[in-house]
Amino acid sequence: MSRFLAVGECMIEMAPDGAGKFVMGFAGDTFNTAWYARQVAPPNVEIAYLSAVGTDKPSDDMAAFMREAGIVPHLRRRADQTVGLYLVSLEEGERTFSYWRSAAAARTLADDLDSLPVGAGDTVFFSGITLAILPEAGRRRLLELMARVRSDGVTVAFDPNLRPRLWQGTEDMCRWITRGAAVADIALPSFEDEAAYFGDADTDVTAERYSEAGAGLVVVKDGPKPVLIRAGRARETVAPDCVADVVDTTAAGDSFNAAFLMALADGGSHAEAARAGCALSAQVIGRRGALVPVQAPVRT
Ligand code: ADP
Numbered sequence: 001m002s003r004f005l006a007v008g009e010c011m012i013e014m015a016p017d018g019a020g021k022f023v024m025g026f027a028g029d030t031f032n033t034a035w036y037a038r039q040v041a042p043p044n045v046e047i048a049y050l051s052a053v054g055t056d057k058p059s060d061d062m063a064a065f066m067r068e069a070g071i072v073p074h075l076r077r078r079a080d081q082t083v084g085l086y087l088v089s090l091e092e093g094e095r096t097f098s099y100w101r102s103a104a105a106a107r108t109l110a111d112d113l114d115s116l117p118v119g120a121g122d123t124v125f126f127s128g129i130t131l132a133i134l135p136e137a138g139r140r141r142l143l144e145l146m147a148r149v150r151s152d153g154v155t156v157a158f159d160p161n162l163r164p165r166l167w168q169g170t171e172d173m174c175r176w177i178t179r180g181a182a183v184a185d186i187a188l189p190s191f192e193d194e195a196a197y198f199g200d201a202d203t204d205v206t207a208e209r210y211s212e213a214g215a216g217l218v219v220v221k222d223g224p225k226p227v228l229i230r231a232g233r234a235r236e237t238v239a240p241d242c243v244a245d246v247v248d249t250t251a252a253g254d255s256f257n258a259a260f261l262m263a264l265a266d267g268g269s270h271a272e273a274a275r276a277g278c279a280l281s282a283q284v285i286g287r288r289g290a291l292v293p294v295q296a297p298v299r300t
Helices: 029-040 055-070 128-134 136-151 170-182 191-198 203-213 252-265 268-285
Strands: 003-007 011-016 020-025 048-055 071-077 084-089 094-100 123-125 155-159 218-221 226-230 234-238
Touching: 003 029, 020 029, 020 055, 029 048, 029 071, 029 123, 029 128, 029 252, 029 268, 048 055, 048 128, 055 071, 094 191, 123 128, 123 136, 123 252, 123 268, 128 170, 128 268, 136 155, 136 170, 155 252, 170 203, 191 203, 191 218, 203 218, 203 226, 218 252, 226 268, 234 268, 252 268
Parallel strands: 003 048, 003 123, 011 084, 048 071, 123 155
Antiparallel strands: 011 020, 084 094, 218 226, 226 234
16 A cells, blocks of 8 residues: 545644643544544555545644644645644543534535546545435435545545534434445444444444445454454454543544555455454553544564
């Protein structure tokens, strides 16, 4: 693989500094995955991010943040628009999130998109949140482009990342998520969400469903429980190491996806890639915040 491209929405993050003030950062599910991919990928692999932003200072700052992080921004610029924002609140140690994203330029990312900057052998990654924020025409356009690059030899990876509040309703969400999986080679669902909104009884049911939808490789994450890998009829599990001090599970799944996809693209087996995913997310949940300093996991 020479390029990993993530597609979606990056937002401004305002996080409490513990002394009554807020620190501004940038994060968002697909962006977090790109950011962690940059931490673990060899330097010759290009990590890129495709979205839409405004023309204001925060949009410029976001683009600069990406460049400084070693991520190549493919940002469509929308005049008089801006980027979404979320604020983290701390209540008795628990983090809660408030979002201002309904007017974000990212919702227009597919409006005039007629190709994806990837070629045979590259990997492109998107999520259920990417689909959720787009108007229906944008979802259709993005899925068509994903299907097209897939037939050209690009690996398409998809994390359903179910967020019912971003959708008209659960049924609408489940229908589009299944369409997302239909254009993907790799689906990376998290069991807790799948059980809640698709009613899956266990991880095998989740794997079977995404496999039926069209994803040849399904990797079901399940918090501290074993990761289930389903490739065609083959099935194996990888148990994450126990993490004694879980500080904040934000971006656990995003970082898992990054290490998994990078290890796989580097020639690792499914089990090796899952172990790399578990090792990276174990570091991430031990620190507070979405983007935390990590060490690239060694393949085992
Ligand atoms: P998401 O963040 O998408 O909900 P999960 O919670 O399923 O994803 O976690 C993704 C990965 O993070 C897991 O497969 C596991 O490797 C790691 N992880 C999450 N929670 C824990 C935990 N309590 N102990 C150890 N590993 C964990």
